[in-house]
Amino acid sequence: MPSYTAPVKDMQFLLHDLLNVTATGVAGYEDLDEGFTGAVLEEAGKVASAVLAPLNASGDREGCVLENGVVRTPKGFKEAFEAMKDGGWTALDCDPDYGGQGLPYLMGTAVGEIFVSANMAFNMYQGLTHGAYSAIHTHGTDAQKVMYLPKLVNCDWTGTMNLTEPHCGTDLGMMRTKAEPQADGSYLITGQKIFISAGEHDLAENIIHLVLAKAPGGGEGTKGISLFIVPKFLVKEDGNPGARNAVSCGKIEEKMGIHGNATCVMNYDGATGWLLGDLHKGMRAMFTMMNEARMGVGLQGYAVAEAAYQNAVAYAKDRLQGRAVTGAQNADGPADPLIVHPDIRRNLMDQKSFVEGARALTFWGAHMIDRSHREGDAAAEGLISLMTPVIKGFQTDKGFEMAVAAQQVYGGHGYIEEWGMSQFARDARITQIYEGANGIQALDLVGRKLAQDGGKHVMAFFEMVKAECKAHDGDDRMTGFVEPLKAASKQLQAAGMYFMQHGMKNPNAALSGSYDFMHLMGHVCLGLMWTRMAKAAHLALEAGKGDKAFYETKIATGRYYMARHLPACAMHLARIETGAETVMALPAEAF
Amino acid sequence: MPSYTAPVKDMQFLLHDLLNVTATGVAGYEDLDEGFTGAVLEEAGKVASAVLAPLNASGDREGCVLENGVVRTPKGFKEAFEAMKDGGWTALDCDPDYGGQGLPYLMGTAVGEIFVSANMAFNMYQGLTHGAYSAIHTHGTDAQKVMYLPKLVNCDWTGTMNLTEPHCGTDLGMMRTKAEPQADGSYLITGQKIFISAGEHDLAENIIHLVLAKAPGGGEGTKGISLFIVPKFLVKEDGNPGARNAVSCGKIEEKMGIHGNATCVMNYDGATGWLLGDLHKGMRAMFTMMNEARMGVGLQGYAVAEAAYQNAVAYAKDRLQGRAVTGAQNADGPADPLIVHPDIRRNLMDQKSFVEGARALTFWGAHMIDRSHREGDAAAEGLISLMTPVIKGFQTDKGFEMAVAAQQVYGGHGYIEEWGMSQFARDARITQIYEGANGIQALDLVGRKLAQDGGKHVMAFFEMVKAECKAHDGDDRMTGFVEPLKAASKQLQAAGMYFMQHGMKNPNAALSGSYDFMHLMGHVCLGLMWTRMAKAAHLALEAGKGDKAFYETKIATGRYYMARHLPACAMHLARIETGAETVMALPAEAF
Incomplete structure (x- = not known):
């Protein structure tokens, strides 16, 4: 049975060595000193290890059951949910005006990772509630805020997002769910929504559905769509x-x-709903939620990989099989532990260097969101808007790949459900699909975000990478970081240039390379983060700060990522530069 | 619910345009004219579509059940198994002296692919039986052959392979199962074996277990291991x-x-067994079976991907979502089919170009095995011995990746079991693990096969690729094939050179790159096959043979693979050339 320990030290390193949070000047960050963040993360880690992780495998085995319209969650979920509420964990980064604790989004992200790693399916109940909280907080009327937010903040009530219908997921313009205005200002909602996570369950006394539907007079396609609040029980x-x-x-x-999360078909049979935000502007309101949700899914990608990695390491140290090719390292035992073998090392280093890099990128992204929300920093908002599809798409593809890699360390035992490694792979798989399948993320990045605001944000990104390279140029300590990052960044720019030169004439030439571009950019982002982390670790070492071995490990792990993963950038560029020709060569009937 | 149609046309192309089987001079190939092979494949396809494929999803859902020591296979399996036997399919490439039909291994491979694509779990029952047949056919006494082979050939009895024990899988030297010699020449076998596919079931009247165990006097480690025949019912x-x-x-x-195949813990409590082959030479006998089994697993890798691909294509043509960026292609409908979108194309072309390339490599490998077995061709034997870990490791890694890619085409529906795409991914996952996890394949390739017989076989492989490039040099029709293949082949040679230069001093420097080498070589193999297929298609076109669109599609698909996948070779080489330094940098406690 897998176990989980919160990586508090790694998180503290990101908060205090990398981001240096208390010196950023962001409102609310001044309270985030090492003692405080350490205490919060340790406490979250205890809940995760003791309460959530033990329910992960059993929740997967039992699943949710629908009987007479009521969904029963797996054994122990209700008690665990109460424990989360009692501990105030659901209110962590919510608005104090509605019962929240007002901590920065960054802290919510760190704590969120811990809970997702311990039990992703369980954590979705509160994760979706947080999404509904954000939508109402941003778009709701004062009365709506007063009515719903306090209950959502403490998770007495939970929330859902209702977009998909049987015949349309990505293409919401085809939506059929209807909203008919009533004399009292409410609407009657009629239609069927599918894939509604936490759509029905026994953890909360009410469920607040946020539902996209078409109200009369909005016109064709997505223009006619509005967002509605539809509570399970009228308030x-x-x-x-x-x-x-x-x-x-x-x-x-x-x-x-x-399996621990109920994915529901929801039927709205003239249900009463209330408009949230502006009429016929539902897509815009939904996008607020979706961006947050996409960041959250990007987090899930590496958080599940972290949990899988921890267990793969434990197994690799414990399982005796074969001898090190350079001579026995456990001569008194019947064989050496798996971890002596270079290919097992390669596998574990892949996992470790990805997870730590992705965590840095995600924390940095959360910091950008705080800058945007708390300081009105438009540049930060532009950057995170650009990066959201990369964080979602790249991190979930790699997160799944790494969960599968962790499973591989177990050999045959990895395929047996009893050992729990299959679950990590199966759970991680959804992150590549929901909140916009990763092909849609790539389309969003290349078809929309690159050109946003005249390409300002991607230029800012390139400048940021360039500045980082320049800052360490000729610095011997940074050998193995600056050169690969510089090369990768050039390859990314060359790819962008290719799109500019060919995409106008033939949009397919750009879109045929969109997926590769998303991955190329993901590697550049992680390369940037590893360069910054290496520098931060060097500074800490020179200051004689803390645990020498920890900082040295950080630098060595970064070196691995730069040496072994940035070479993928040239491959992605080469693929991009072949354009649409071979991709679009066949008529549909030739498949 | 997924469906399956045998790719008979593609197989015929390989047999007659690529391999030109009747002109090879291999004994038995003279009968394989187009009419005959077409009839066999069509018939196999009918059984696969009508009998096996419909049981694939239900077999997954029901699984096998153990009650009072008896394993019940899913509903319909027994009847389907009888149909396979009655049709003579289990006897196809077996020795006529024991009731087989004597067809070449190549035909067994083609038919095997069809059955695996339709229902992998079901087909394992006869697949393992074929392995036991081969082991007894190769190593058995005349009496043993007479006693067991006819029953295994027609699958009245089935077979198993028993290697793994709870504490040892890869490292069989630690084996504990004991064989005690009896006065009558038999042995008493005592011990526990795990992960025994088809170890117990209700499809056959007897099960013939081939069991590795230690008999006295053989010494330490794998030297003391012998192979035994242990029937479920004494004969x-x-x-x-x-x-x-x-x-x-x-x-x-x-x-x-x-789930349709029973993976058993088998307890041998003083069971009676008989030595198969020489005492204390069990590992050698087992390797005969294992090589065949590894080829078979490499086949499973792409065969499952083929089935997944067929359904992804159908969905991509059927599902309406969004509009082509270059203008509506289904203007009368509410949206265009998914297949108009470049990123969906990229995904489908990845699948198509991999599956067809892997099929060519596997058929070519089967042809080498026939050359070796039927003509005593030592060069062919050396080549296939070199290539077996590539076929197993590369094809199963990519096969899983492509099954996952096919699932992705379905968006959210891909994650729902009802649609059947999850099963392809879950089933394909085992192929990367069993018959030697893929890390072990890479170790076998780099640590053993490259240097085998003084490096003769890998040199022969390089020569073969070189000759292919030379044959088409300057041939305009082959633009897009020769250059990428030449470049990839140079990169593979450079990687081999790196191992030679650094591996002697530090074996870790070679083994840290073994996995990348396996993939690099896999791409070169598929590049070689695509080059040959393109040439064969050009020749067929020029001869005005058959279906023009088919041959043109073949060439276009090959171009895609060369343009989009061979760029991975440079990445693998770059990773290999970083050696062991970053891979082995950390002490075990730093993980």
Whole structure:
């Protein structure tokens, strides 16, 4: 059975050595000294290890059950959910005006990683609630905020996002769910939504569905779409749940993974809903939620890989098999532990260097969001908007790949459910699909984000990388970092140039390379983060700070990533530069 | 629910345009004219589509059940197994002296692919039986052959391979299962074996276990290991099953996939067994079986991807979502089919170009095995021995990757078990693990096969690639093939050179790059096959042979592979040339 320990030291390194949070001047960061963040992360780690992780495998085995319209979550989930609420964990980065603790998004991200690693399916119940909280907080009226936010903040009520219908997921313009205006200002919502995570369950006294639907007069396609609040139980004057609304769960899906989370078909049969935000501007409101959700899914990608990695390391140290090719290292035992073998090392280093790099990128992204939200920093907002599809797409592709790699360390035992490594791979798989399949992320990046605001943000990104390279040029300590980053950055720019030169004439020439571009940019981002982490580790070493071995390990892990993973950039560029010709060569009937 | 159609046209192309089988002079190939092979493949395809494929999803859902020592296979498996036997499919490439049809291994491979694509878990029952047949055919006494082979050939009895024990899989030197010699020449076998596919089931009247165990006097490690025949029911004088032997199934494993096949813990409690082959030479005998089994697993890798690909194509043509960026292609419909989108194309072309390339490599490998077995061609034997780990390791890694890619085409529906795409990914996952996890394949390739017979076989491989490039040099029709193949081949040679220069001083420097080398070589192999296929297609076109669009599609698909996948070779070389330094930098406690 897998176990999990929160990587508090690594997180502290990011907060204090890399981001140097208390010196950033971001409102609220001044309280994030090492003692405080360490205490929060340690406490979150205890909950994760003791309460959430033990329910991960059992939740996967049991799954959720629908009986008479009621969904029963796996044994122990209800108690664990209460423990999360009682500990105030659901309110961590929410607005104090509505019962939140007001910590920065960055801290919510760090704690979120810990909970996702311990039990991803479980954590989705509160994760989606946080999304609904954000949407209402951003777009709701004062009355709506007062009515819903305090309950969502403490997770007495949970939230959902309802976009997909059977015939349309990505292409929401084809949506059929209808909203009919009523005399009292409410709407009657009718239609079927599918793939609704946490759509129905027994963890909360009410569920607040945020539903996209078409109200009359909005025109064709996505223009006619509005966003509605549809509570499972209508809320009474006194703020308590009252009559049951005409919304019900028709089915829960049998999935590859995240069995602990109920994925529901939701039927809206003239359910009462209230407009959230502006009429016919539902897509815009939904995008607020979606960006946060995409960051969260990018986090899930590496968080599951972290949990898988921890267990792969333990197995590689414990399992005796074969002898080191350079001579026995456990001569008194019947064989050496797996970890002596170079190919096992390669595998573990792949996992370790990816997870730590992705964590740095995600924390940095959360910091950008705080800069944007708390300081109105438009440059930060532009950067994170550019990077969101990379964080989502690249990190979930690699996260799944690394969960599979961790499973591989176990040999045959990795394929047996009892050992728990299959679950990490099966759970991680969804992150490449939901919140916009990764092909859509690549399309968003290349078809939309690169050109956004006249290409300002991608130019800023290139400048940031260039400045980083320049800052360490000729610095012997940074050998193995600056050169590969410089080369990768040039390759990324060359790819962007290719799109500019060919994409206008033939958009397919750009879009045929979009997936490779997303990965190329992901490697540049992680290369940038590793360069910064290496520098931060050197500074800490020189200052004689803390644990020498820890900082040296950080630098060595970064060197591995730069040497072994940045060579992928040239491959991605070469693929991009072949354009659309071979991709689009065949007529559809030739497949 | 997924469906499957045998790719008979593609197979015929390989047999007759690429390999030109009837002109090879290999004994038995003279009968393989187009009419005959077409008829066999069409018939196999009918069985696959009508009998096996419909049981694939239901077999996955139901799985196998162990009750009172008896394993019940999923509904319909017994009837399907009888249909396979009645059709003579199990006897296809077996020795006519024992009831086989005597067709070449190449034909067994082609038909095998069809059955694996349709239902991998089901096909394992006869696949393992074929392995046991081969081991007894190669190493058995005349009496053993007469006793077991006819029953294994027609699958009245099935076979198993018993290697792994709870504490040792790869490192068989630690084996504990014991064989005690008895006065009558038999042995008493005592011990526990795990991960025994088809170890117990209800499809056959007897199960013939081939079991590795240690007999006295053989010395330490793998030297003391012998191979034994241990039937579930002892065979009576009249050749029929008699008394139950002391072997039983203690448990069946809950796995990630291949649920239709029973993976058993087998307990040998003083079971009666008979030596197969020479005493203390069991590993050698086992390797005969293992090489065949590894080829078979390499086949499974792409065969599952083929089935997944077929369904992804159907979905991509059917599902309407979004509009082509170059203008609506289904203007009368609410949206265009997925297949218009460049990133969906990229995905489908990845799958198509891999599967067809891997099929060519596998058929070519089967042809080498026929050359070796039927003509005593030592060069062919050397080549296929070199290539076996590449076919197993590379094709299963890519096969899984492509099954996952096919699942991705379905978006959210890909994650729902009902649609069947998750099963392809879950089933394909085992192929990277069993018959030697892929890290072991890479070790076998770099640590053993490259240097085998003084490096003769790898030199022959390089010569073969060089000759291919030379043959088409300056041929305009072959633009897009020769240059990338030449470059990739140089990169492979450079990698081999790196190992030679650094591996002697530091074996870790070679082994740190073994996995990349396996993939680099896999790309060169597929590049070689695509070059040959393109040439064959050009010749067919010029001869005005058959379906023009088919041959043009073949060439275009090859161009895609060369343009989009051979760039991976430079990346693998770059990684290899970083050696062991970053891979082995950390002490074990730093993980």
